[in-house]
Amino acid sequence: MTPRGLGRHVIAWVVAGGAGSIMFWLFQVLTGGATITAFMGDQIVSAGGYPTPMAVPLGWAVHLGVSLSYALLFAVVAAAAERASPAVAASVTLLAALVLGWITAVIAPPAISVTIGILSGHGWPSEMLPLNFELGSPLWNHLIFFLLNWIIQVLGPRVFSQPAAARQP
Numbered sequence: 001m002t003p004r005g006l007g008r009h010v011i012a013w014v015v016a017g018g019a020g021s022i023m024f025w026l027f028q029v030l031t032g033g034a035t036i037t038a039f040m041g042d043q044i045v046s047a048g049g050y051p052t053p054m055a056v057p058l059g060w061a062v063h064l065g066v067s068l069s070y071a072l073l074f075a076v077v078a079a080a081a082e083r084a085s086p087a088v089a090a091s092v093t094l095l096a097a098l099v100l101g102w103i104t105a106v107i108a109p110p111a112i113s114v115t116i117g118i119l120s121g122h123g124w125p126s127e128m129l130p131l132n133f134e135l136g137s138p139l140w141n142h143l144i145f146f147l148l149n150w151i152i153q154v155l156g157p158r159v160f161s162q163p164a165a166a167r168q169p
Helices: 003-030 036-048 050-081 086-119 139-162
Strands: none
Touching: 003 036, 003 050, 003 139, 036 050, 036 086, 050 086, 050 139, 086 139
16 A cells, blocks of 8 residues: 555544534434533543533544544555455445444443443442343444445545546436
């Protein structure tokens, strides 16, 4: 991979993580639920005894960190599939996006418990929220997050790496 190609992948990863983070939050706002940014920020500040104004920046910092981490995980999967034919790479990474969306939705509640415990200064929690196997909004939100990552990290580089003449109808 050339430095230019690597740069394109890094840009796609950061854009996908940032866009996915905003989309995740917006989905929660539009569906009328509490947002993960507000919940995490409030819980960390409350449990850690931090100043109340820190809730919003802490909530967003955690949310962006998780989103960028998930996007990086997907970037690794996309990079591993890159040498396959375009159809195989698109299919394999689409399947990976769906699987990662489901897995991250399942493990989100205990991961939230651990994050709050550690960032509030209490360490690993003695009790954690249970795994989430429900087919509700959290699952859809995670699936949409990874599908957006698939579009940006897998389809985007293939489209934008073609000469301009090839992209025109």
